[in-house]
Amino acid sequence: MKTLTLFKSLFCVCGLIASVATLQAIEPDEGFFDRWALTIPDGRAGWLEVTKEDGYYDARILWGGGSVVPVDSVVFSKSDTLIVTRTKEVKRKNSDGEVVRTQRFTDAIVAKIDGDNLNMTFVHPLPNGKDLEHTDFTGKRIPPLPPKPDLNKVSYGKPIALFNGKNLDHWELLDPTKPNGWSVVRRVLSNNPLQEESKPHKRYGNLRTKQTFEDFNLKLEVKVPEGGNSGIYLRGIYEIQVAATYGKPLDSHNMGGIYSRVAPAMAAEKPAGEWQTYDITLVDRHLTVVLNGKTIHDNVPLQGCTGGALWSDESKPGPIYLQGDHTRASYKNIVLTLVVK
Numbered sequence: 001m002k003t004l005t006l007f008k009s010l011f012c013v014c015g016l017i018a019s020v021a022t023l024q025a026i027e028p029d030e031g032f033f034d035r036w037a038l039t040i041p042d043g044r045a046g047w048l049e050v051t052k053e054d055g056y057y058d059a060r061i062l063w064g065g066g067s068v069v070p071v072d073s074v075v076f077s078k079s080d081t082l083i084v085t086r087t088k089e090v091k092r093k094n095s096d097g098e099v100v101r102t103q104r105f106t107d108a109i110v111a112k113i114d115g116d117n118l119n120m121t122f123v124h125p126l127p128n129g130k131d132l133e134h135t136d137f138t139g140k141r142i143p144p145l146p147p148k149p150d151l152n153k154v155s156y157g158k159p160i161a162l163f164n165g166k167n168l169d170h171w172e173l174l175d176p177t178k179p180n181g182w183s184v185v186r187r188v189l190s191n192n193p194l195q196e197e198s199k200p201h202k203r204y205g206n207l208r209t210k211q212t213f214e215d216f217n218l219k220l221e222v223k224v225p226e227g228g229n230s231g232i233y234l235r236g237i238y239e240i241q242v243a244a245t246y247g248k249p250l251d252s253h254n255m256g257g258i259y260s261r262v263a264p265a266m267a268a269e270k271p272a273g274e275w276q277t278y279d280i281t282l283v284d285r286h287l288t289v290v291l292n293g294k295t296i297h298d299n300v301p302l303q304g305c306t307g308g309a310l311w312s313d314e315s316k317p318g319p320i321y322l323q324g325d326h327t328r329a330s331y332k333n334i335v336l337t338l339v340v341k
């Protein structure tokens with residue numbers, strides 16, 4: 001696609017591109033305007049939504065970890081070629097560690113549509129500012145959401161105890177090279193990511209079930225300390241936030257949120273240090289969550305994966321995984337019941 005040449009020109013004029021480009025004379029392929037599951041250059045899961053509304057093009061993106069965020073610009077150079085840009089800040093520090101300058105770098109993604117697939121290239125400036133690096137990757141159209149399921153008609157199998165209160169026989173680290181902070185303490189599955197004073201932060205491993213699952217009901221109890229942060233990943237792709245955020249406004253990044261996507265419908269969490277109950281039902285890419293006896297998500301449609309997902313393909317079965325790379329967290333009474341179809 002002669003991407004390097006294209007973006008040498010693009011970056012020279014990127015300051016002239018509006019935050020959202022207005023409709024141009026070029027009429028883009030209407031197939032672009034959808035949700036896309038990405039496998040980004042480092043192999044992690046990503047997500048892109050491209051929209052056309054009120055005379056403007058717009059897009060939101062998830063790039064591996066973190067949150068779904070708006071892009072800076074959306075431009076169609078041809079009917080089959082989309083360009084989106086994102087700007088990030090890099091803080092330059094002196095030898096004493098003081099920030100002396102903040103620079104802004106613009107990354108760009110170029111995508112050519114081919115039916116239900118996107119052939120994509122990620123282009124970004126090298127840190128020395130002397131050239132651009134480009135990497136190819138792919139996107140796949142996300143199938144339309146099924147109708148909202150009638151949970152009164154759902155049939156279930158036999159409950160499966162995912163934690164027996166004795167050992168971690170049903171579990172393993174997502175990345176066996178990471179330190180393991182997980183252990184069983186007084187019949188509780190506990191994570192204690194110990195840090196060394198004056199040493200860089202040590203990232204501990206996330207814990208996953210050895211089994212994989214499709215649709216199910218999951219019940220468990222969880223407790224985090226003040227400042228605590230963990231998460232429950234369903235099928236390895238949708239995170240339900242676990243955090244000590246009692247008393248804070250409703251937010252998709254706080255306790256009970258579908259991380260960075262959907263905020264809880266009401267406040268239901270308890271203060272830090274108390275056991276809290278989750279009753280979670282995932283059926284046909286719709287999610288119902290009851291926190292401490294209150295329904296905070298009622299058959300909510302899931303638009304795509306969340307940050308930290310194992311992959312972006314929402315059709316695959318996957319594990320339950322518990323986030324262990326942040327702070328202490330405790331889990332118990334973890335029981336999963338499969339939906340029978």
